[in-house]
Amino acid sequence: MSFKNFLKEYSDNIHIEAEFIDLTYNALNGLGFSADNTIACVSICRDELCQPLAHMVNEKWGYAFILSSLAGMSWAGKTGLLAALSHSPQIDGRERYVFYAMSHVAVDEEGRFGYCKRPGRQDQSPACGALDVLREHLAKGQIDQEIDIFDIELSLVKMRLLEEITPGDTPDLFELAKISQKAVQTDLERSIKSLIDTSKSDYALISGIQIHRPETNYILPLTFYAVANGVKFDF
Numbered sequence: 001m002s003f004k005n006f007l008k009e010y011s012d013n014i015h016i017e018a019e020f021i022d023l024t025y026n027a028l029n030g031l032g033f034s035a036d037n038t039i040a041c042v043s044i045c046r047d048e049l050c051q052p053l054a055h056m057v058n059e060k061w062g063y064a065f066i067l068s069s070l071a072g073m074s075w076a077g078k079t080g081l082l083a084a085l086s087h088s089p090q091i092d093g094r095e096r097y098v099f100y101a102m103s104h105v106a107v108d109e110e111g112r113f114g115y116c117k118r119p120g121r122q123d124q125s126p127a128c129g130a131l132d133v134l135r136e137h138l139a140k141g142q143i144d145q146e147i148d149i150f151d152i153e154l155s156l157v158k159m160r161l162l163e164e165i166t167p168g169d170t171p172d173l174f175e176l177a178k179i180s181q182k183a184v185q186t187d188l189e190r191s192i193k194s195l196i197d198t199s200k201s202d203y204a205l206i207s208g209i210q211i212h213r214p215e216t217n218y219i220l221p222l223t224f225y226a227v228a229n230g231v232k233f234d235f
């Protein structure tokens with residue numbers, strides 16, 4: 001997909017990243033979430049292009065618990081998530097958690113998905129780089145699913161996302177970003193369901209795709225809801 005067509009298709013639902021963080025904070029404020037009573041948890045890729053989001057979440061919500069791994073997947077597991085939950089403030093007898101979970105893709109000056117220029121480098125750089133490695137493996141038919149102890153996170157990305165990809169397909173980096181977003185959301189929701197008691201705690205899940213453009217980062221939100229006092233609110 002070209003960036004022009006992308007903007008046409010998603011124009012109603014794309015936000016400048018900084019404005020999106022404000023928007024989510026203000027919307028959740030209306031349901032009683034605030035920096036004083038909530039712990040934020042972030043799952044984004046390790047790529048430095050992704051880190052402005054973590055920085056803005058820290059500024060808005062206070063320092064976040066980091067669940068992040070390559071490609072925005074989270075391998076912190078039950079132990080990591082339980083640690084995050086147990087660090088929440090307990091205000092008025094309730095705990096509150098807000099999760100930001102994002103995959104990512106770059107779009108370069110020519111509007112090509114999956115590529116960007118990085119400061120001080122002349123070559124084109126892929127983003128997400130981990131998904132680009134997966135794409136190369138798919139193109140070559142390298143679909144082994146063993147854990148390489150020296151490349152654990154990529155092994156896990158590959159194992160998990162191969163469950164979502166039709167054998168023989170080689171999705172482009174935007175499609176892979178959509179697939180990894182869906183996977184991290186699904187996995188997080190499964191953990192949330194088993195670990196969060198909504199009679200005692202409120203939470204919000206915000207998930208989508210970070211889009212890196214030369215001028216700034218954008219967010220394409222694909223999920224944004226909260227559960228407060230046991231009631232689900234979709235935004």
Ligand SMILES: [Zn+2]
Pocket residue numbers: 045046047070071072104127128129130131
């Ligand atoms: Zn990445």
